[in-house]
Amino acid sequence: MSLICAQNLEFAHGGQTVLHAVNLTLAPGEIVTIVGPNGSGKSTLFRLLIGALQPHKGQVIRKPGLRIGYVPQKLHIDPTLPITVGRFLNLPQRVSVGDARQALEIAGVPGIRDQQMAQLSGGQFQRVLLARALLGKPDVLMLDEATQGLDQPGSASFYRQIDAVRRDMGCAVLMISHELHVVMSASDRVICLNGHVCCEGTPEVVSAAPAYRELFGTGTGGALALYRHDHDHAHDHDHPHTHTHEAAE
Numbered sequence: 001m002s003l004i005c006a007q008n009l010e011f012a013h014g015g016q017t018v019l020h021a022v023n024l025t026l027a028p029g030e031i032v033t034i035v036g037p038n039g040s041g042k043s044t045l046f047r048l049l050i051g052a053l054q055p056h057k058g059q060v061i062r063k064p065g066l067r068i069g070y071v072p073q074k075l076h077i078d079p080t081l082p083i084t085v086g087r088f089l090n091l092p093q094r095v096s097v098g099d100a101r102q103a104l105e106i107a108g109v110p111g112i113r114d115q116q117m118a119q120l121s122g123g124q125f126q127r128v129l130l131a132r133a134l135l136g137k138p139d140v141l142m143l144d145e146a147t148q149g150l151d152q153p154g155s156a157s158f159y160r161q162i163d164a165v166r167r168d169m170g171c172a173v174l175m176i177s178h179e180l181h182v183v184m185s186a187s188d189r190v191i192c193l194n195g196h197v198c199c200e201g202t203p204e205v206v207s208a209a210p211a212y213r214e215l216f217g218t219g220t221g222g223a224l225a226l227y228r229h230d231h232d233h234a235h236d237h238d239h240p241h242t243h244t245h246e247a248a249e
C-alpha cells in the first residue's frame with residue numbers, strides 16, 4: 001500500500017490555479033524528489049500532501065496513522081540565544097537522552113549534543129533539523145529545500161546522509177530541491193512539476209525528457225556524475241547495502 005497517494009489534485013491561491021491534475025504516489029522506502037522552477041507549486045503540493053491545505057479538487061489519501069517527519073528549508077535561531085543541540089531536540093517535547101543520541105547518530109552528527117546551536121556549521125545545523133525530524137520515527141521524511149545555503153559538496157554529502165537514514169530507518173523520503181544535478185541522482189524517482197506533472201521517472205529518464213529539458217535546459221547532464229547512485233541494488237533494510245558513489249567530497 002502507498003504511504004501517500006494524491007489523486008487529480010487541483011489547488012488555486014486567490015483564484016489563480018497553481019496545481020491541476022496532479023497525481024503522486026509514495027511507496028514505503030522510496031526516495032522521490034520534486035523538482036520545478038520557482039512558483040511551480042512545489043511547496044503548495046507539499047502542504048496538500050501533509051494536510052495543511054485542502055485540495056479544491058481531487059484527494060490525498062494517507063496511510064492511516066502515517067507519521068511524517070518534516071525538515072524545513074531553514075530555521076532562524078537568534079545567535080545570541082544560548083541553546084545547546086540537546087536542549088533544542090527537547091523542543092517542543094522532551095525526549096530521552098538515548099533517543100536524542102540515536103537520532104543525532106543516524107543524522108550523521110554524533111557527539112554534538114552539548115554544542116551550541118549558534119556554533120554549528122550549516123551542514124551540521126541541517127543534520128540537527130534532520131535528527132529532530134527523526135525523533136518521531138517517521139514513515140515519511142519530507143524535506144523542503146533542506147540544503148539551501150550549503151555549497152555543492154555540502155549538499156551532496158547531506159543527500160548521502162539522507163540515503164543512509166533511509167537505509168537505517170526504512171522510511172520513505174519526499175523532497176523538494178532546486179539542486180537538480182545533485183539531488184536528482186540521489187533519488188529513486190524524480191517528479192518534474194510545473195503546475196502539473198511534466199514528466200516523472202528515474203533521474204536518467206527525467207533528465208533526458210523533452211519537458212524537463214525545456215524547463216531546465218541540458219546543462220545538468222554532466223553534473224549528474226557528481227553524485228551517482230546506482231540502481232542495481234535492492235533496498236533491503238536488514239542487510240548491508242552495496243552501492244557506489246562517485247561523489248565530490
Ligand SMILES: Nc1ncnc2c1ncn2[C@@H]1O[C@H](COP(=O)(O)OP(=O)(O)OP(=O)(O)O)[C@@H](O)[C@H]1O
Nearest residue numbers: 013014018036037038039040041042043044045178
Ligand atoms: N499563501 C499564498 N497566497 C497566494 N499565493 C500564493 C501563496 N502561496 C503560494 N502562492 C503562489 O502560488 C504559486 C506556487 O507557489 P509555491 O510556493 O507552491 O511554488 P514553489 O514551486 O514552491 O516555488 P519556489 O521554488 O519559489 O519555492 C506562486 O505563484 C506563488 O506566488
